[in-house]
Amino acid sequence: MRVRLAAVVLGTSLLAVGLPVGLSGAQPEAQAAPVKRCQDKFGTSPTEPPRNTLPGYKPAGPDQWQTPDAEKLFYDFEQPTLNVTDLKVPGDVAKYGTDTGKYKIGTPEHAFASWNNRQASRNPYKGNFEFWLQDVYIENNARNRRGGGYEREVVRHFKLGGVNWLCETYLRDIDPRLDKELRQVLGDKVVGPNGRRFDAVDPRTKTVYEFKSGIDPKPGQLKVDAELVRRGWRVVYIHGQDPTDKIKAMYRAAGIDYYRHGATPAPYAPGNQYKSRFPGLFSANPARPSTGAGNDLISRSMPTPEDVRRRQEAARPFQQNGKNALRGPGGVDFTSLELRYVGQNETGSLNYSFSAKNTDEEENPGFGGKEKAQMASDAFFTWLALKPEKFWVNLNPDEPDRIMDRAFGKTDAGRVLLDADLEMKHDFSRAMDPKTPAGAEFWKNLTHKNNRICLHGIRNWITPQPAKVREQDGGIFILDAPLKVNSVPQETRTQPPGEQCTLTEAEIQHNQRLVERLLVPIVEKKIAEGPAYADLRRVYASRVAAEWVKQQDAKKPGEFHRIIGSDDASRWPIRGAKWDSYEVWKNYRKSFMEGDYKYEYKEGEYVYTLTVGGVDFSKSPKKNITRTQFAAEKPNLSDVTKGSRAEVLGYKESGTSLLGGDTAVRKAGPKPTPTGPTPGPSKPGGHPSTTPPATTPAPNRPGEQGTNGGGSGGGNLADTGSSTPVGLITGLAALLAAAGAALLWRKRGRGASRH
Known part of the structure; x- marks a missing residue:
């Protein structure tokens, strides 16, 4: 009787944990696994x-x-x-053996034993310890733990x-x-x-x-x-x-x-022992490094697509639980990386988040993340450290001694602005190609003098259109910062070779309207979207962020107080290949005198061989949108931005990822000691079409200005769109001086050439 009772009790237990009664295809309850x-x-x-x-x-x-x-x-x-x-691999790593069971996961000892175990196997990792640690050891643990958290x-x-x-x-x-x-x-x-x-x-x-x-x-x-x-x-x-x-x-x-x-x-680290893999980003004090998921992912980015693929292939055989793998560095298009948020907490430390487009890491892997992120960070500090009157560059064939301020010329921000100036000149040349619809219409409708085409000198420069920002949550969201190309007639003393022509004011204005209607939109689109101007857009976003930080520091000094207005940007020099502003000017003058591109344009019995050129650039404003508009256009962006410091996150179905970090102090440390008054936000300067005022050139070096600087100050920011005005923020005060679009022409009759 007791045996039968036990059987009945056991059967009841099985029924309690088995499947719902009547499920089609279910195993008999006595055989069903729990x-x-x-x-x-x-x-x-x-x-x-x-x-x-x-x-x-x-x-x-x-x-x-x-x-x-x-x-x-x-x-x-x-x-x-x-x-x-x-973690770095020690010289005596062998002493930790291959038995991972002796150590607790997440300890240096466990990591070293795991590495030894892998390398002693028949299928060792084909790469160095640092890559294995990040791509296999840490990544597998993250996937497994994240998967369980997401399931819950x-x-x-x-x-x-x-x-x-x-x-x-x-x-x-x-x-x-x-x-x-x-x-x-x-x-x-x-x-x-x-x-x-x-x-x-x-x-x-x-x-x-x-x-x-x-x-x-x-x-x-x-x-x-x-x-x-x-x-x-x-x-x-x-x-x-x-x-x-x-x-x-x-x-x-x-x-x-x-x-x-x-x-x-x-995710969180037990005991809070986490340390950044890329600690220098936006860190004012090297003793207080920045941390975050964005830093970590950027640190894993490789210099070239080939490097990315080699690293991916080395890790792939050992990576687990792919369904919980977040987008890796190869899945981020770092050429599009821009700073999109900065904020400060009560201690004055900085929170930040980049945005970047996603890409297919198998077919078109992203690369170069460290270079682009470092550029954004260095530019941010450059804008903080140097005074606004230094933020100008000037490519003018008449002025080889006033290319840019000496201190600004030693920074990547200055390099990017001058290179963009030269690129703009080339793009105006390309836009004039008579084989294109816009170019053909342009040349067809230009003023003629003595039966030949006559074009005036032109100056082009960039100013920002009102940028869209939102200030809330103790920070500023940089939503959009479009750039506008401006163009005005302007002549230079230096003239390219070829016969010159004289135009009336009415004829100049007729030609100028053609430039603005046909050529400017083409160049403006390239500046807004083209890869050649990605660095320009990147450093400009950092300029917007830096100006906001200066505003906050003027209210309450924080960790950037000693840097702001210090006039010392030596910690953030030009990185990478050797660069010389005077060489850029020489290249510009050569193209001005000899032309960038030679185009042939037929008109009647003549064939014109055209050689064209033109350049310029300028500054930046913006407007704070309302909370309602922000919530409607970018729902939950604030939450995703906050979360991007813990994990690199995609923003809805935008095709972009947010990569965040912060410089928050994990342990109590000494407060910064104010060193004196901090300059306030940049003040409005002169008209953007004004050539930078003359200053004394450097005695031993063409192309650089001394510390007195040159050029106008920054541009004004529009009042905010909210009920509470946001302080005026100076735009990018980079004034690229006049450089006309010149026309060198030759007329050829049917078979005969004349000059």
């Missing part, structure tokens, strides 16, 4: 959630395939390996409870016949030794949820899920990051639904 109900694993309600609140069943509308305001949802998880981010977040958010919702359950345990059928169709290799494992499944409704905190699916898993869809199952992949268009196309081909639950991951 399954995990989501309510037991994650503490969700025993009441099943309403069907119409779940992905795949939500009603049509803007939120059918996304969780609204998901960016406000933060899920944390412990990541022990963050404590060894800056999604299950709890959608309240997957009740007896029917199962988590981390294998298909073989709920429908062995279907598991066997899939093996017959796809083969054991595709299905896997244990079969399809579901993150969450409701066998009664045949609904499968696959949770992916990252972007990558498993190819074999897609094949299995496509077969499930063909058999009437509903399969929904729920992503934390927006996958690539290529992956979305794979989902559509398999009949799989895609849902975006963009909650923000928040």
